[in-house]
Amino acid sequence: MDAEAIKRSLEDTGLRCTPQRYAVMAFLMETDQHPTSAEIFEAVNRVDPRSSRATTYNNLRDLVQAGLVREVAIEGRAARFDAKGMRHHHFICDRCGNVEDIDWYDLPSPAPGSLDKRILRESEVIFRGLCAKCAPGGASRQA
Amino acid sequence: MDAEAIKRSLEDTGLRCTPQRYAVMAFLMETDQHPTSAEIFEAVNRVDPRSSRATTYNNLRDLVQAGLVREVAIEGRAARFDAKGMRHHHFICDRCGNVEDIDWYDLPSPAPGSLDKRILRESEVIFRGLCAKCAPGGASRQA
DNA sequence: ATATCACATTAGATATAGTCTAAGTTCTCA
DNA sequence: TGAGAACTTAGACTATATCTAATGTGATAT
Structure with missing residues (x-):
């Protein structure tokens, strides 16, 4: 999925397409690894250091609420996230x-x-x- | 299930039947509420105050390992526990x-x-x- | 253009859930 | 009865996630 499509899917749900939010969504769509929030934070900031932990959590929460991302809880471990395709x-x-x-x-x-x-x-x-x-x-x- | 049966199921898995461990197991078997560790701790100590938080966690871990209890992780909430019947x-x-x-x-x-x-x-x-x-x-x- | 306001980001403080440590207790069995 | 293993405990600690208050950003109205 290209940048424009990601932007549209965000805006369709009423969310602004901010650089930080876009980065989280794009990373989740290109991986099949079900990363943790810490891994998402690192991946986003590896490319261009520009998102705080709080923002990563905020955006993950927003994306889950919007139905674009699924959170998977695992006993004794950090939650993992998955773009809903x-x-x-x-x-x-x-x-x-x-x-x-x-x-x-x-x-x-x-x-x-x-x-x-x-x-x-x-x-x-x-x-x-x-x-x-x-x-x-x-x-x-x-x- | 009676006390003797609980005792046997514990010992069959190599676990001692201590009062604290018995109380956790008995509580889980009599409820259908899938309690959290905090709720289990409270329930056990309501009857007879005699288990620490650490012990409650230790025993839950042991019971899960022994296959007598299942842990269910839930996003953003404490884990819940369920006696496997x-x-x-x-x-x-x-x-x-x-x-x-x-x-x-x-x-x-x-x-x-x-x-x-x-x-x-x-x-x-x-x-x-x-x-x-x-x-x-x-x-x-x-x- | 610019004032305004809702939305978004941030660092750091705080909360919550769960684990670890070290010391003491109880059980088992030789 | 003594030794070692299993168990319990309080409290310190860690990990994960949320909250707060200040700041920044973008859309809209005038």
Whole structure:
């Protein structure tokens, strides 16, 4: 996605396209690494040092509220962030904490009645388990 | 589950059945509220003040490691804990952060290949969305 | 043009959640 | 009964994230 498209997607949600906000969004769209806020802060300031930690947090909050970014909480670790592009599920490794995207596929609804009145957010779910590196026989590097 | 059964389940995993640890486990088994560590600490000490915060955290860590308890991370909030009884999925409300159990049902695996070498943990997943209270028309109390 | 005002950024203080340390206690088993 | 392992504890510490108050920036009206 080009600069103009990012700018438009920001403004479509009522957010100004500031250099700092743009940098966060652009970085999230070009990576598939599900970075933490600290990693985003570093990446943005590596290119052109011009965003504070507070602004990085502010912008991440705004982008999540605007529905452009998803935050993924992980037990005992910093939250990770993911630009919402195409619908997809997530997989989090129980051992190293890495987050991976899983291509979208339809999941059946829970037993009728058990989710009455609840609105599932597009039925995107989080799977847990051991990633390729951490599974027995894998390279098993701790992240 | 009675006291003896809790004691046995602890010792089966190699953990001593201390009063503090027993209290944490018993509280988690009798509630369906997915409490935070602070709530567990308070509940335990309300009955008989005899556990420190550090011990509560230590025991929660031990119980999670032993596979008797599940920790559920939530963006921007304290982790919540859940005694693993019968297999079940989880639902987390995007608005109030409440966690609900969803009765177990089989989910189809992701598209073949997309999880190569990954090991799904029993295919229990976390759904996201709006709970009954927070959905439009619901009572909408913030938790 | 420029005044105004809402939106945005910033450094640093503060809050919250959770971990570590070092000392003491209790259990187990030889 | 003594030794070592497992456990508990208060309080210090760390990590993550939010808040505050001052400053900066850009859109709009006049």
